[in-house]
Amino acid sequence: MMNTIFPEELSEGWLIICIDDIIVCSETWENHLSKLERVLQKIVHVNIKISLKKCHFAYSELKELGQVVPGLSLGIDKNKVAEVLLKPMPQTKKEMQSFLGFAGYSRQHIKDFAKIAKSLYKLCDQQRFYEMTEERVKAYEELKNSLTNAPFLLMPDWKLPFKLYIDACGEGLGGALHQT
Incomplete structure (x- = not known):
């Protein structure tokens, strides 16, 4: 509405x-x-x-649904990130789904999110939650690091041109609208 x-x-x-x-x-x-x-x-x-x-x-800055909005930009609420960082490595399927839910909500701030998180999503698709492999631990740590260093995204200037970036590989395809 x-x-x-x-x-x-x-x-x-x-x-x-x-x-x-x-x-x-x-x-x-x-x-x-x-x-x-x-x-x-x-x-x-x-x-x-x-x-x-x-x-x-x-307000010069406010927090809304895990996002920080200072002026004409959008960032991840660092307090929410701190909560996630203080938790130990997920040991159950539910804990991993919770982590991926938070990280996925902030995916627009994380370059190559789908590629990084792929092995963690596969882990959650399995009937049983298997131990974390070295690849999955690396992906988990990379996502945590990406969340803590996530850039603020600027609101678009509709008077300036946009560029469409697309990427396709054997694992999927994606696109993003950028403004320089």
Whole structure:
């Protein structure tokens, strides 16, 4: 529903909607006030009720669903990563699935995520959870390292061109839209 109310704002790249949460990203205070006014006018126009107790205005950075949103970028919440890093190596299928769930949620920040995690997913597909092989331990450590060093992703500038990068190999195919 929210996507139908704010299509222009979403396509301009400064509005993030996550279920019923709205995040307005801005570069300057004046720009933020202008965007916020635009969003609030639409909320009033379509008669959406909001709870002021749950609203947070004019934060330079906020945390939302394991992500950090500082200005016009998106990063992984380091506190969430720290929780994962403090846990010992997964010993059960359920523990590995939990780790892969967290890592997978942050996959857009991890280069070659599918390639790195492949052996760990295979481990979870098996009927029994076998011991970690050297390859799987290496993949697990590489994912943990990637999570701790994950880059912040910038919101796109819709006025600049994009490049489509594609990759295909015997194991799969993928694509990513980049902006330089």
